[in-house]
Amino acid sequence: MNIYRSRLLLTLILLPGTVLSELTHETDPSTGLESWNWQDDQVTVEMIQRLPDQTRGFFLARGFPPAAVERIALGCLFQTIIRNTATDGPSVHIDLSKWQIRSGSSTKDIRLKSDWDQEWKETGVSREARIAFRWALFPTVQSFESGDYNWGMTTMDLPPGTRFDLHLTWLIDNEAREAIIPDMQCPLDRHPGPPALP
Secondary structure: OOOEEEEEEEEEEOOOOEEEEEEEEEEOOOOOOEEEEEEOOOEEEEEEEOOHHHHHHHHHOOOOOHHHHHHHHOOOEEEEEEEEOOOOOOOEEEEHHHOEEEEOOEEEEOEOHHHHHHHHHHHOOOHHHHHHHHHHEOOOEEEEOOOOEEEEEEEOOOOOOOEEEEEEEEEEOOEEEEEEEEEEEOOOOOOOOOOOOO
8 A cells, every 4th residue: 555654853842841743634645634644752642544434434334413413523533542652661641631732823722522422412313322432432531551552443523624732641650741743634525436446
């Protein structure tokens, strides 16, 4: 499979020193989906676009009503994978409530499980569907020991096609770190159809 790949070497400014980091941006030509992979010497954050149709199928199958499914599908979802890549090092603490989205002149928080759950309660989504949704989303707070990783969906709550910078923060041994994944884009609401069967 040919994947269009661009790579940027970034410097993450820390106090008192600096850490070299790398950002890889890829486009899968068979799906058109883009991904961004940020990494330094201990942390990897991978953000992969999800087509709205993928999300529609996933949540319709879990009992969500069509209106709620559209709300999720058009909410700028990414498959998110976070790893502590150190073989023997300190833990990494992630709190998604500290992450921010900057688009144009506006700044906002990413949409968390608790935000969605409140909306689902108010709109009458069933308890069973809400449980499935909670398990599908990336945990809001999690600590990663050396070699640990996890994945789940994160939602930006932006219209399809919106471009934004994602500001990441995390703690290593209670020391705050931060980075920016620039010029990300919410997936477009395209309908390419399922891949051909072999």
